[in-house]
Structures are given as structure tokens and as C-alpha cells.
Amino acid sequence: MYQEERLIEIVHYLKQHERMSVEDICDQFHVSRDTARRDLVKLEEQNAIVRTRGGAILPDSHREIKDYQHRLMTVSEEKKAIGRAAASLIREGDNLILDTSTTVQACADQMEAMGCTVITNSINQADILSNKAKVTIQLLGGRLQKEHRFLYGTSVIEKLSHYFVEKSFIGVVGISEHGLTIAHEEDGMVKRKMIQQAKQAVVLADHTKLGVTEHFQFAELKDIDLLITDQPPAPSFKDMLTKHGVELLVTEKGANQ
CATH class of the missing domain: 1.10.10.10 (Winged helix-like DNA-binding domain superfamily/Winged helix DNA-binding domain)
Structure with a gap:
């Protein structure tokens, strides 16, 4: 070519x-x-x-962060596979934090019928989980970001500080040598606190997010425990994860490529 x-x-x-x-x-x-x-x-x-x-x-004139409803309609098979792998880590009785990302929503979609407690600032996650009879939902109250349908602000962060959980599941726009990054600072501040309150911080990111750095850094690589993705990263990226103590889980389909 x-x-x-x-x-x-x-x-x-x-x-x-x-x-x-x-x-x-x-x-x-x-x-x-x-x-x-x-x-x-x-x-x-x-x-x-x-x-x-x-x-x-793409230059800003060609790019936009799609609103949540649009992104819901374009949840890829790769994200569904990542969500399925994340859901398989959840155990009966777990206390969990789920953020607002569509990849994390793929995890919520595929959670089995088991008793657990989910803390979230996402209206959509709460709606999905409300159909799972055994799941207890704690929706964090705060200021509503209407376009992306999440709650944020000091009240959300303050409330989060009172919860201690086994696992938090976090989505990103980019993960690179500069850590975990996202477009909206207000969302990133909440994600940072979600990571701090969990024994195990799990990042869900498809391969297009690897090596990408966005506008706002909300955590460093050393702050997370596990990355779940859909394709094996480059050796240099794997080495970077190992250096910072981050485990890697590639979905079954991706691991066989």
C-alpha cells in the first residue's frame, strides 16, 4: 500500500x-x-x-465527546468482552464502585444474579442494576452532568470517602505513561476518589485507549491494580505496566489473536 x-x-x-x-x-x-x-x-x-x-x-474541529446516549448505541463487541471479563471477577457479597463509562456499563449488564452492593454516580448504571433483584444500589447525589448523565461535585466526593469497597471499576479515555486521563476534570476528580476507596482498582479500557493521553490526569499507573483490555498491548506497554505493579488481563478473544 x-x-x-x-x-x-x-x-x-x-x-x-x-x-x-x-x-x-x-x-x-x-x-x-x-x-x-x-x-x-x-x-x-x-x-x-x-x-x-x-x-x-483528529483536530478539535472534527472531534467531539459523544453524549452518553450516542455512546450507548455504539458499545462495541470488544467493550462487551471487557465487561464480561470484569463481571467474572465479582463475588457474592462484594461491595463495589462502578463509574460512568460505557465499558463499565457493559460490566453492569453482565453481572450475575448475586447479592452485592454497588455504589455509583451514574444514572444509567443505577437504572440497569435496578433490574437485578439481589443488587443493592447506592446512588451518589450531586450536581447532574446532563449530557453524560453522571453526578459530580464535592458532595459526591465527600460521600465516597465514607465507603470502603473490594473493587472499583473505572473507565478511561486514555492510559499511558502519563497515567489515567479523561476529558472532563469534574468526572476525573470523582474517579480519583473511587480508586482511593477500593482494595482493588480495576481499569476497563479497549485497545484504542492504550498509549493515549487526554486532557486531565486523575490517577497514576501505580494507583491501579488491574487493567482489562481486548488486545495484547505492545511489549513496551506491558513492561510499563509491570514496572508500576499493574496486572494485565486480555479478554479471551483478544488473547487468541
Whole structure:
């Protein structure tokens, strides 16, 4: 494939997935990392992308953080597989924290009928779990972010400080050497507290989030215990996780690729 063809395909991929890492380019087009970087430099010169550490995103004029209802309609099979793997870690009697992400919602969807307590600031998570008879739900009250349907603010963080749980399940927009990042600071502050209150902090992130750095860092890699994803990361990414004591779980389908 000629470079011009790759550049068109890279932009097409970004319009669908919002982010693309150097590793994604290497895997998809069977090129070296140097070739992938040259492609990104060329696209940046054309003002078609914005380069990030480890990959690229579209310029702000082409990007948007989709509202929650839109993202619900586009929950991928990869996210469902991650959610299924996360749900398999839940045990009878567990106290849990679930954040607002659609990948974490995939976990809530697939939780078995067992007695446990879930603390969340997500209206959607509470609605899904309300159909599971044995699950006790504690919905954290605060200011409503209408577009993305989560509650935030000092009252949410204060309330969280009184709960101690076995596991928290957290979604991200990016996870990289710069830690866990997200677009909205108010959401990130709540996620930070959710991690602090759990014995085990579990991050759910599909492969498009790996190597990505977003606007607001809410935790460092050393703050989390387990990352569940759908494709094996690059060796350098695995080494980074090991260095910070983070375990890695790749979904069954991804592990067999």
C-alpha cells in the first residue's frame, strides 16, 4: 500500500474511533514504527491530525465527546468482552464502585444474579442494576452532568470517602505513561476518589485507549491494580505496566489473536 492510501485510511479510522496509536498503524498496515511515525508527521503537516504521545487524534474541529446516549448505541463487541471479563471477577457479597463509562456499563449488564452492593454516580448504571433483584444500589447525589448523565461535585466526593469497597471499576479515555486521563476534570476528580476507596482498582479500557493521553490526569499507573483490555498491548506497554505493579488481563478473544 502506498503512503497516500495509508494516510486516507488513517484519517478514516480516526473518524470512526477518534484515536489511533502508532501500534495500531503498525498492526493494521504491516509497517514499521518509523513508517507509522512518518505517516503521522505527513498528516500533521496537512493539518489533518493532531499528534499525541504514542499516536494521533483528529483536530478539535472534527472531534467531539459523544453524549452518553450516542455512546450507548455504539458499545462495541470488544467493550462487551471487557465487561464480561470484569463481571467474572465479582463475588457474592462484594461491595463495589462502578463509574460512568460505557465499558463499565457493559460490566453492569453482565453481572450475575448475586447479592452485592454497588455504589455509583451514574444514572444509567443505577437504572440497569435496578433490574437485578439481589443488587443493592447506592446512588451518589450531586450536581447532574446532563449530557453524560453522571453526578459530580464535592458532595459526591465527600460521600465516597465514607465507603470502603473490594473493587472499583473505572473507565478511561486514555492510559499511558502519563497515567489515567479523561476529558472532563469534574468526572476525573470523582474517579480519583473511587480508586482511593477500593482494595482493588480495576481499569476497563479497549485497545484504542492504550498509549493515549487526554486532557486531565486523575490517577497514576501505580494507583491501579488491574487493567482489562481486548488486545495484547505492545511489549513496551506491558513492561510499563509491570514496572508500576499493574496486572494485565486480555479478554479471551483478544488473547487468541
